[in-house]
Amino acid sequence: MRLLTHNMLSCNIKGVTNGFPLRIEVEKSMEKEVDFNIDFLKSIFSKVEWTALVEAARSLGYNDLPEEVVDSSTMLESSDFLKKFHHALLELHLEEGALICPETGRRFPVNKGIPNMLLHEDEV
């Protein structure tokens, strides 16, 4: 699972109002190379929750992302920043581990890179 997907997923349990971001518990992570596409990065940037991405990248052991983006238009012109952003968003994969709901502490296990977001009957 890429951090892009992690950045979009939120906890879906009934009654949970603040199910984002899911905390990452890492057992195994990996990196896969993906083609670099500036247009995509620029268009997806506005949709990404930056602090959640920084947090997630850190839990996978990648600390190069800046803490916060002050001036996004100039940052998006810098190829150094874009490369880091690209790496964190698309190339870091969580293979084994779990996602943990920040509100209820519910564990969603991740096996072979697939998070299991199925809910129990009493959670729907």
Place this chain on the structure above:
Amino acid sequence: MSSRPEFQAPPEIFYNDVEARKYTNSSHIQHIQTKLSERALELLALPGDGIPRLLLDIGCGSGLSGESLSESGHHWIGLDISQAMLDVALDREVEGDLVHGDMGQGLGLRTGVIDGAISISAVQWLCNADKSSHEPRLRLKTFFGSLYRSLARGARAVFQVYPESVAQRELITSFAMRAGFSGGVVVDYPHSTKRRKEFLVLTCGPPSVSTALPTGKVEDEESCSDASSDDGDERTVSISERHRPTKKRKLTKKVRGRQWVLQKKEQMRKKGNIVPPDTKYTARKRKARF
């Protein structure tokens, strides 16, 4: 037993290891799935500026439909309930991310992040109650509600569906409309039972010019006059047949005259047969009222 898979077992049980492999390895299904997902992508009408988008594939299965998305350069997230199908997708090394989840429980995505959603032959599964806790209406409502929230404004969602009946199609459509979507059904090849495919094309947001429904594909222009859009073809009766001139009855039957009958009777008499006498009624034409 019915040939529809959704009548046989719940999706996570029906698509077991064997069925998932069978499904994915069949070249016929591969071909159909690819064509359907290409058409769905076309109906999504993403702006043609070449920028990859983040799409959602609901009921992605083994990733056959996702492959078309990858080919067009888009990033996608696939959701499926069958673990076996997802395992096959892993083996095939699809490029999108996979999530094991149930669409009837809601999608669990943040608000307004997805640029478009496709779903190939999946939504009709929602209409079945496979567990005692399942209530199809509630599940449809949850699904469309969560989809509406996760889509960006103006984004489209295209569902290829095989509704079992008109009522089922209306059920699905009505819950989509209640969730706030605008749009309707596009029917490709409405006159062919085999090639006929239905797409539910939904747009996030109120109706406007940009949400106008695309028209379905047809084989030839002449035959589509009464069923070009929506499900109007179910209700309108074609009256073109009535105006066709009735065929003239062919008058090729040879009518043999009185002379011929008398001659035959004479022959029979010579043979010694008992033949009624010749009268004024012999071989006389019937009156018009018969």
